[in-house]
Amino acid sequence: xxxxxxxxxxxxxxxxxxxxxxKILADFGxxxxxxxxxxxxxxxxxxxxxxxxxxxxxxxxxxxxxxxxLNLKDPDSICLLKEMVKDVDVVIENFxxxxxxxxxxxxxxxxxxxxxxxxxxxxxxxxxxxxxNKPAYDLIAQAAGGIMSINGYPDSPPTRVGASLGDTxxxxxxxxxxxxxxxxRERTGEGQQIDVAxxxxxxxxxxxxxxxxxxxxxxxxxxxxxxxISAPFDIYQSKEGYLAIAIANESLFERFAIFIHRExxxxxxxxxxxxxxxxxxxxxxxxxxxxxxxxxATEAAALLEQGGIPCSVIHDIKDISESAYIKERNMxxxxxxxxxxxxKIPGNPIKLSSLxxxxxxxxxxxxxxxxxxxEKYKEMMK
Amino acid sequence: xxxxxxxxxxxxxxxxxxxxxxKILADFGxxxxxxxxxxxxxxxxxxxxxxxxxxxxxxxxxxxxxxxxLNLKDPDSICLLKEMVKDVDVVIENFxxxxxxxxxxxxxxxxxxxxxxxxxxxxxxxxxxxxxNKPAYDLIAQAAGGIMSINGYPDSPPTRVGASLGDTxxxxxxxxxxxxxxxxRERTGEGQQIDVAxxxxxxxxxxxxxxxxxxxxxxxxxxxxxxxISAPFDIYQSKEGYLAIAIANESLFERFAIFIHRExxxxxxxxxxxxxxxxxxxxxxxxxxxxxxxxxATEAAALLEQGGIPCSVIHDIKDISESAYIKERNMxxxxxxxxxxxxKIPGNPIKLSSLxxxxxxxxxxxxxxxxxxxEKYKEMMK
Numbered sequence: 089x090x091x092x093x094x095x096x097x098x099x100x101x102x103x104x105x106x107x108x109x110x111k112i113l114a115d116f117g118x119x120x121x122x123x124x125x126x127x128x129x130x131x132x133x134x135x136x137x138x139x140x141x142x143x144x145x146x147x148x149x150x151x152x153x154x155x156x157x158l159n160l161k162d163p164d165s166i167c168l169l170k171e172m173v174k175d176v177d178v179v180i181e182n183f184x185x186x187x188x189x190x191x192x193x194x195x196x197x198x199x200x201x202x203x204x205x206x207x208x209x210x211x212x213x214x215x216x217x218x219x220x221n222k223p224a225y226d227l228i229a230q231a232a233g234g235i236m237s238i239n240g241y242p243d244s245p246p247t248r249v250g251a252s253l254g255d256t257x258x259x260x261x262x263x264x265x266x267x268x269x270x271x272x273r274e275r276t277g278e279g280q281q282i283d284v285a286x287x288x289x290x291x292x293x294x295x296x297x298x299x300x301x302x303x304x305x306x307x308x309x310x311x312x313x314x315x316x317i318s319a320p321f322d323i324y325q326s327k328e329g330y331l332a333i334a335i336a337n338e339s340l341f342e343r344f345a346i347f348i349h350r351e352x353x354x355x356x357x358x359x360x361x362x363x364x365x366x367x368x369x370x371x372x373x374x375x376x377x378x379x380x381x382x383x384x385a386t387e388a389a390a391l392l393e394q395g396g397i398p399c400s401v402i403h404d405i406k407d408i409s410e411s412a413y414i415k416e417r418n419m420x421x422x423x424x425x426x427x428x429x430x431x432k433i434p435g436n437p438i439k440l441s442s443l444x445x446x447x448x449x450x451x452x453x454x455x456x457x458x459x460x461x462x463e464k465y466k467e468m469m470k
Numbered sequence: 471x472x473x474x475x476x477x478x479x480x481x482x483x484x485x486x487x488x489x490x491x492x493k494i495l496a497d498f499g500x501x502x503x504x505x506x507x508x509x510x511x512x513x514x515x516x517x518x519x520x521x522x523x524x525x526x527x528x529x530x531x532x533x534x535x536x537x538x539x540l541n542l543k544d545p546d547s548i549c550l551l552k553e554m555v556k557d558v559d560v561v562i563e564n565f566x567x568x569x570x571x572x573x574x575x576x577x578x579x580x581x582x583x584x585x586x587x588x589x590x591x592x593x594x595x596x597x598x599x600x601x602x603n604k605p606a607y608d609l610i611a612q613a614a615g616g617i618m619s620i621n622g623y624p625d626s627p628p629t630r631v632g633a634s635l636g637d638t639x640x641x642x643x644x645x646x647x648x649x650x651x652x653x654x655r656e657r658t659g660e661g662q663q664i665d666v667a668x669x670x671x672x673x674x675x676x677x678x679x680x681x682x683x684x685x686x687x688x689x690x691x692x693x694x695x696x697x698x699i700s701a702p703f704d705i706y707q708s709k710e711g712y713l714a715i716a717i718a719n720e721s722l723f724e725r726f727a728i729f730i731h732r733e734x735x736x737x738x739x740x741x742x743x744x745x746x747x748x749x750x751x752x753x754x755x756x757x758x759x760x761x762x763x764x765x766x767a768t769e770a771a772a773l774l775e776q777g778g779i780p781c782s783v784i785h786d787i788k789d790i791s792e793s794a795y796i797k798e799r800n801m802x803x804x805x806x807x808x809x810x811x812x813x814k815i816p817g818n819p820i821k822l823s824s825l826x827x828x829x830x831x832x833x834x835x836x837x838x839x840x841x842x843x844x845e846k847y848k849e850m851m852k
Contacts (some may be wrong), residue, residue, distance in 0.1 A: 091654040104677065116650055131719075135678070135699060137685040144681035192781035213538040214821075223780040225701060227695065232715035232795075236695075236705075237786040239632035240622055245705060246784040248695040250621035250633050255805075256675050258819075260642040265820045267499055267649035272824055273728045281823040288801050288819035291790060293627060293638050295486065295816070296517070299526035301787045302802070302814040303519040308787050313609065313618075313630040317517060321609060323618075323627060330628060337513075369489035398605040402628040404619040405683045405690050408673060416599040419670050420684070432684035434677070437640075437670035439596075441663040442654055467653040 089444055090117025097175040098169070099153065100193070102130050102254055104226070105183035105210045105286065107149040108259030113266065114152035115436045116443065121461060122150065122452070123169070126159045129454040142428035150451040151423050151433065157455035160191045161272065169193065171465040173202050182210040185220045187189055195281045205281035206269040210258050214285040224286055231252030233290025241312040257289035317364035319410065323402065324376050329385035333376070334398040338362070347395040348379045354400065401430055423448045472499025473824055477652065478558040480551070481505065481535065482575070484512050486608070486634055487592045487668065488564035490641030495648065496534035497818045503558070503843060504532065504834070505551070505572045508591045511836040524810035532833040533805050533815065537634040538844065539837035542573045553847040554589065555580050560648055564592040567602045577663045586661035588651040592640050596667040606668055611636030615672025617839065620679055623694040639671040701747035705784065706758050711767035715758070716780040723747070729777040805830045
């Protein structure tokens with residue numbers, strides 16, 4: 089039995105944050121019924137890249153789900169949905185706060201029908217409060233949440249994290265909320281409401297950066313690839329490409345110095361402690377690159393790894409996607425989308441021993457399951 | 471009842487990824503027993519910033535946990551731990567693969583004692599396979615996982631995400647694995663093993679970037695704050711500070727043009743569709759900044775928000791931490807660390823209605839609970 093087998097999820101989410109969450113639930117065996125706007129469906133169906141007319145963006149977020157086309161402005165649809173709610177475990181949505189209430193599909197309305205419903209909402213700025221009505225996209229959540237101010241180089245403008253972290257972190261948090269609520273319901277019989285905001289999710293990822301402000305009143309700045317505490321901890325230029333080296337304690341530094349035949353650095357007061365190395369990291373960089381310039385990044389990585397020095401070449405998306413590692417970890421999986429051909433999508437990074445490797449079920453065509461699913465609930469309404 | 475009340479977690483994790491996960495479990499009511507190295511404890515106890523001798527870094531990741539000092543190289547300690555395992559629900563560790571086996575504390579060993587144990591491991595490169603022995607820090611996971619290649623500006627080197635996303639994303643994934651496994655155990659009586667790798671966690675966050683490679687064979691590059699599909703979607707220079715503006719569809723662009731009194735842009739073929747705006751986004755930027763230069767970012771944000779245009783000033787860590795929003799969302803909470811004074815730490819972004827607001831319990835002193843907890847298990851061993 090898959091861990092979430094038998095769990096039914098009524099999924100009103102669109103675009104990224106919500107579908108990212110329900111994709112994990114589907115991977116774990118939940119039946120995810122995706123409610124899509126009649127005619128158009130999820131916005132991402134029209135986002136590139138396309139293969140034989142099907143959006144790769146949509147596919148990577150929606151495999152294993154069922155698609156039901158419905159017009160939420162039609163009262164009959166709402167009646168039908170309310171019938172469905174009696175039969176599901178989880179409702180999830182990422183509309184702007186207030187929209188689900190307009191449709192009479194808010195938590196209070198659905199709890200009245202199904203008292204133990206688990207109801208998760210994802211929004212930019214939370215369900216209530218000063219900023220709850222502000223529209224949010226990933227860039228907005230990243231700007232508001234503080235992470236852009238510490239991402240990038242000192243001489244560059246604030247920098248958006250190059251993947252949609254506002255959405256995906258909120259999706260992960262919603263998933264934690266839902267799985268926790270499922271466990272809670274199993275023991276207590278009670279449902280609950282889950283309120284996840286993208287800005288909160290970004291803020292929670294700042295970890296010790298927040299502490300540097302609240303404890304020391306220092307406002308963390310952009311420091312490129314450096315570490316706020318340790319050195320050497322940066323990327324360094326080789327003969328060809330950059331190499332990331334991360335040395336976070338004294339014994340590693342000792343091993344490193346010996347390995348690059350620079351035992352003299354161990355006698356040098358300026359490099360004696362992490363703290364001193366922080367203060368002289370420009371000089372340290374020169375010394376490291378003096379050694380590194382003899383090798384390509386790949387060669388140097390192979391050498392340093394023999395010495396157990398934490399390092400890595402900087403993979404681009406092709407490098408990592410084609411690596412033996414990703415293949416072995418099953419982190420790039422095939423999805424057979426029939427007429428649209430085979431797609432390769434990122435795998436689930438949460439490897440559960442209860443979940444045996446199975447073929448990834450494809451993403452649904454728009455409305456593919458409308459009849460089959462609605463028929464059942466129309467019957468029930470009679 | 472808190473959602474994870476009654477759940478006992480034996481926590482061997484150190485530094486960031488693991489403690490980030492068990493902090494969420496503790497917030498949700500689990501009893502987290504943190505095993506710390508005799509004398510030294512978690513490395514982060516010696517990481518700044520400090521307040522009255524206590525590490526803010528440690529506090530923000532370890533509130534509400536119990537601390538037991540043990541030497542894992544001492545066979546008596548292992549015996550005691552095995553006694554404890556019989557009494558706990560979850561074991562979690564983030565040592566390098568193989569270390570727990572050396573201590574006889576690997577999944578197979580503990581499953582033999584407690585068949586339904588849930589056992590989560592976090593590592594850089596997974597428990598098995600080609601790279602599993604490579605040492606990993608956040609920078610290494612980010613470099614290997616591909617995100618650095620798409621983070622930053624086209625003319626800047628690959629850029630580490632400015633918060634430790636390799637750790638925190640792995641922590642979130644481990645938490646999802648554990649809560650899912652708890653649910654699974656509740657229904658089936660079965661435990662399981664969870665294997666989360668930092669590199670996989672980073673890779674899974676790349677979302678559609680992977681698709682652009684697998685579908686189109688395009689290798690995504692660094693594009694600063696721009697959106698791969700939509701425009702205007704960037705940060706723009708105002709009279710004072712940058713403003714993030716995110717316009718992801720035609721109707722929003724129409725509203726925006728009208729709002730800045732530039733209806734003429736709607737007649738301009740170059741700005742007609744998202745696709746055209748992408749191609750002319752440098753020109754678009756000039757036009758937007760021509761308008762924006764009259765205002766500070768804060769003024770412009772207030773104006774545009776009236777028109778429902780998604781935008782935000784770029785908060786630094788102080789701005790967001792001091793905001794009414796963070797206060798209202800309870801995302802910066804007080805922890806009373808007794809002699810060390812009051813700390814303010816990031817709150818839990820997963821707002822569960824079953825979890826009433828309570829005071830955040832403090833982080834433990836090293837070994838604070840050693841006697842109280844071990845005494846019980848010593849008794850049981852007799």
